[in-house]
Amino acid sequence: MELQVALDVLDLPAALTLARQVAEHVDILELGTPLVKSAGIAAVTAVKAAHPDKQVFVDLKTADAGELEAALAFEAGADLVTVMGAADDDTVRGAVAAGRKYGKKVVADMITVTDNRVQRIREVAKLGVAFVEIHAGLDEQARPGYTIDTLLRDGREAGVPFSIAGGIKADTITAVRDAGATVAVAGGAIYNAPDPATAARELKHHATH
Structure with a gap:
């Protein structure tokens, strides 16, 4: 399981500082939605340039104009981009089309989907996203x-590739791995830690052992 x-x-x-502290212990560097809104799409290019060996995940949470917004991020250097799982199917398809064009991945973010979530996860998986983030x-x-x-x-029930984001900590990441997640997303457990590098190293150990 990747971290x-x-x-x-x-x-x-601040993003570059945090990335520098934890990069050796993680697989994917995610630019959170507030960071992209605050710093702009150029932040994607900066993070990728600083860490070309890492996957850069851009959490756009696109709700419309899927192909256009995904292409913006891919052209800036993103390896993975999110589209809202609650969005119109054509928005998801558009983002997926951009992913095919650039040879990159699109992730359906299931945040706000609470009713019939398993059904919607299966639906968006069929639209061609690389995996779904249950968030x-x-x-x-x-x-x-x-x-x-x-x-x-x-x-577990959906039966398609998924990641988990939702307050993962050292005492829960093993359960995430055991549930079959391909990626575990950690935020506060790392950036709020007294030593983010140590926190990331501990989480990576639990993710892979």
Whole structure:
């Protein structure tokens, strides 16, 4: 299972600093949506230039104009781009078409999809995305009673390649791996740690052992 770090910071210098600290311990560097909105698409180029050996994941959360927005990110150096799983099928198809053109991957982000999530995961998988990200956002995670187990259950049931994002920590990442996820996405567990490099190394160990 690969480890993805969400660079959920708001400026490029902070993102580059965090990426430099953790890169050796992770497989995928994710530019979070707020970072892209704050720093712009040029941040993608900067992160890829600094870490050409890493996959760069751009969380655009595209809800319309799928082919156009995905192409913007791919041209800037992205290896993976997200489109909203809740978007119109043609938006997903458009992003996938851009992915084929550039030889890159599109991920369907299932954030906001709570009703019939397994059904929608299977539907978007058939539209050609590389995998689906079963994602509980920060707001959902903050609500009482949130548990990552719901995401894992849906991933196991859907039967298609998936990643998990939703407050993964050292004590839950093994369960993510055991559920069959291809990628585990960690954010706060790394960037809020006293030593992000140590936190990333520990998570990577649990992801692969």
